[in-house]
Amino acid sequence: MAFIEAVMQYGFLQKALLTSVMVGIICGVIGCFIILRGMALMGDAISHAVLPGVAISYMLGVNFFFGAVISGVTTAIAIGFVSQNSRIKHDTSIGIMFTAAFASGIIIITMLKSSTDLYHILFGNVLAVRLSDMWITLGISLIVLAAVYLFYKELLVTSFDETMGAAYGLPVRFIHYFLMTLLTMVTVASLQTVGIVLVVAMLITPAAAAYLLTERLWMMIFLASGIGVISSIVGLYFSFTYNLASGATIVISSTAIFILVFLFSPKHGLIWKTLKVKKKRASLV
């Protein structure tokens, strides 16, 4: 258990652990709404679209949080604008807009800085989390959790049946962009631990595993955060012990959990389902 000793001993590891646990929680929470609204692709898009904002913030010397939120939300609006005002379908519009944002981000970064920065932003480096980054992650986590707790009803209705929400007067458009803003903030928090390229896995994989385990939204949210946290800790362990990229180990951990759930989930798991069908058929022989 050298890992536990190391955590006790090294400040950088404590910061890494706390940050990745928080990221695991909020990715799980927001991820549930993302997959239930069929917006997995949107999650990928927004995470990539924060790149130019991050780059410009570096250039101006301001905290990258602000730039990231602005470029993420702008891209979300641009995606909506193109799909609503033409026959271009939503997923196509997503593909056009986020690649454009991502490409401009790459250009800005390569013009500015060394490629190591780009590498860290793209793939994360949780062992290099600074204290200020940890506080930003904590702030974002509190905002995201408070928002989901307080607006749970509205998020539930608009995710389940948007027409009903609109009919009784909910501002469904606004709620969509509100969720996009939360998504952008979660992405920013995840930059440290898993990096831009793999954020979408943290959003989707734990939530998808939770989706196979329950029929209640609140339960799904708790399970997804739990799975996110376990993946973060296990991933960090492997990253530290074998000197591997933290983003990759965290994501692979969550994938492993997903595969277990996919096979063994009591109601929706492949194995039980097959067994039940077999048993039923055998009983009819």
Added chain:
Amino acid sequence: MMKDPAISIEDLHVSYFGNEAVTGVSLSVNTGNLVGIIGPNGAGKSTFLKAMLNLIPKDKGAVRVMGKPIAEVRKSIAYVPQRNDIDWDFPITVLDAVLIGTYPHLKLFRRPKKKDKEWAMECLQRVGMQEFSKRQIGELSGGQQQRVFLARALAQKADLFFLDEPFVGVDVSSEETIVQILKELCRQGKTVIVVHHDLSKANDYFNQLILLNKELISYGTVEEVFKPEVIAKAYKGQFAFMNEIGVSL
């Protein structure tokens, strides 16, 4: 003093990308009526309903509900769309889906309480679905799903109900149950507007009819509207269908 009509519509025009779907409809419905909207496929019935509720943009026209603009009275309206474009795999139980009907009257940040849950259960009971309360919403038949959405509308304690084809895929006895519930609502002074395509039952179910085919063909009591020569105007060209239902020209 005259009471405000439940709904008043003046010169309503709706189009999709320049194609007129509803043109120049004006009418007003008084409180406490059970009104059927009938007309052939593509007549603009669903469009008319959605435009009334301001769920789709209209080109022209004014709609007032209980004398007020729709935005002010949304919480006293329940709408059940023709096709629920919802994800049937959503992690929600039947009871929780009905419970959503109580949300419009809950304040921001408030959660449904025990009495809201009891009320949702009661609504489920009225449509005869109480034994399915714990099922996941997708584990129901089409007709059962339809009844759950009616229960959710009831849970809204609305004054106006708008239902788009609530009888599609519902068996005869459930249809009878639903009609009884709608009639009961009207007796309590609610106004109920139902899009319905089956002409043969229209005269039993409703006390007023709106006959629509892009434009308003006729609106009035069932006796006034349900005449062969009036119906023929809306269903022009569909003679075989007319014969089938016993309307001769």
